[in-house]
Amino acid sequence: MNSELPHIAIVQMDVKPGQPDTNINQMINYIDEARSQGAEIIVFSELCLTGYILGDIWEIDSYVEDYSLYSEDIRRASKDITIIFGNVAIDKTLWGQDGRCRKYNAVYVCNNGEYVLREEVPKGLPKGIHPKTLHPNYRFFDDDRHFFSLRQLADSCGRPISDWLYPYKITKRDGTLFRFAVQLCEDMWPQDYQSNGDSINILQTFAARGAQVAFNLSASPWTWQKDVKRKKVIQSIVKSSPIPFFYVNQIGAQNNGKNIIVFDGESAIYDHHGELALQAPPWTPGLIHNNTTDYKPKKKSKQREIASIFSALRLGLRHLDDIRGVENKFLVATSGGIDSSVVLCLLEQTFGSERVFAVNIPTHFNSQITQNNSQELCKKLDIDFLKVPIEDLYQSISQKIKTAEFADNQGDYNGTVDENIQARIRFSDIVSGLAAKYGLLFTNNGNKTETALGYATLYGDISGAIAPIADLYKTQVFSLASFLNNDVYNAEIIPENIITGQTVPSAELSFAQDVTKGLGDPIKYGYHDALLRNFIEYRKSGIDIMRWYLDGKLFSQLGWQDEEKFSTYFPTANSWIDDLQWVEHQVRINIFKRIQSPPIIVVSKRAFGFDLRESQNCLSKPRNYDRTIKTVLELPWLHNIK
Secondary structure (H helix, E strand, O other), rough: OOOOOOOOEEEEOEEOOOOOOHHHHHHHHHHHHHOOOOOOOEEEOOOOOOOOOOOOHHHHHHHHHHHHHHHHHHHHHOOOOEEEEEEEEEEEEEEEEEOEEEOOOOEEEEEOOOOOOOOOOOOOOOEEEOOOOOOOOOOOOOOHOOOHHHHHHHHHHHOOHHOOOOOEEEEOOOEEEEEEEEHHHHOHHHHHEEEOOOOOHHHHHHHHHHOOOEEOOOOOOOOOOHHHHHHHHHHHHHOOOOOOOEOOOOOOEEOOOEEEEEOOOOOOEEOOOOEEEEEOOOOOOOOEEEEOOOOOOOOOOOHHHHHHHHHHHHHHHHHHHHHHHEEEEEEEEEEOHHHHHHHHHHHHHHHHHEEEEEOOOOOOOHHHHHHHHHHHHHHHOEEEEEEEOOOHHHHHHHHHHHOOOOOOOOOOOOHHHHHHHHHHHHHHHHHHHHHHHOOOEEEEOOHHHHHHHHHOOOOOOEEEEOOOOOOHHHHHHHHHHHHHHHHHHHOOOHHHHHHOOOOOOOOOHHHOOOOHHHHOOOHHHOOOEEEEHHHOHHHHHHHHHHHHHOOOOOOHHHHOOOHHHHHOOOOOOOHHHHHHHHHHHHHHHHHHHHHOOOOOOOOOOOOOOOOOOOOOOOOOOOHHHHHHHHHHOOOOOOOOEE
């Protein structure tokens, strides 16, 4: 790193949302540690005193006022050191867009017991702060709802944002002046934003005014492969403004009610060429100093991605202890299939076997293979296992429903009715009853593929306190199972017969799902995973999929390529079109199930819950939908498949 820079420490802190006392104690300890190690500057992350995702707590004035006062504690702790940190700032003389006193998501800078002021910026802001310039307004981000941005401030004054983009200045221990830029999270993604009709380049303006380094204080959630995109963005903006760039992120978990959002850290220092010089290890709290060589970046592997998913899910699960303030114990309804097996392993790895319990609830449809899988897995994990057969309950309730008749409606006792009876007995009666009896939280074991298609029973297996794998497609669940066996346990803990597909995925709710005969779920895992990923995460539709086929780009655009399986699944164009319409239909009509499902740990670009804000609307299609189908059917099938 540049030898002209002072000794800088950045903090990758485990931020506890809504717990400022816990957070400030951590901060004071880090400040003392950094000072003792000779640091001149210490930098924390965005809203590190409060947490970022607090929902409508931001609307409770008494809380917000109290949160803002914690900045005074940090100011008093700034003797012989410059502290840069994120907190809420308030201005009671002005109104924000939420109809309450104006709030800023802000960077504070203090030194030697005083807030550092910038004489060049317009008057009117609370002391020592620089507001967040750009507010994200997508996914689960709600900044605009609660906070007033620098862009809004500039627009309301009729002034350019640049009027506020002046570096902070402090005097180093050697007596020289040091100038630095500060920004918050979204501020390093300015390419899609404008102010008063002008494009925004925050870093470039700071650099042109003499900033020698930039600090970005972030609360940036982890999702799969997001770090790759983030690195490219940082390198791009540093290329246009060649000064060192310090990215300071937090770790931990926060939630918006329906989603648990995890933060991986991976704080990093980039040199003035945009090259990654140092990077903090993910998921790990601690200090990083710019004068060290201990944190040289390592090349990432595909295996590390599944390892990150594993770490993210464990962090999200541990958040439940923080929320409830107790050491929770968990109950898993284990079927002997891949999903419940992975959930059991995740819980055992996160909390230990003593806090995990399992119950197998068979009827005559459940094979001995899957029952044995359940029992053997629990034995290997040293998890307390219970078997509660429900054949008598199932037969009794089934018979009552079969024979119950309305005077004017004979009804249709079909296979779906019969299957759902079993699922509801298992969860509404047995699992929830056992959970209540023993004071346990029970899990929802559904994956993203099945959640999307509505392949679950309302008030049955869609129930639970947490859905640990509901943001993983079925193929990812299989990958995680292999990772658990090969890299975590180094042994066959999850039975290989379900990982290899020897025992096919099956709900085992009818003889049509008899795993001993190779019969299972009606879902084409792999292909449907890829299709759903494009629907959910990339906001594509059936007409986009058909156009990809017509353009000869179906496999490359889907991100899935298995021509042999595809042609087996779909021997005719009509069979493919029917399946495509079935998937679209299932996704749309099952929103009512998803909005009643448990909280989901976010690991993808778009998760169900408040991340993907679904509305229940009537089914509709673009006007050229049917015409595109006709074009597909008129051409030779599989003539242009790539």
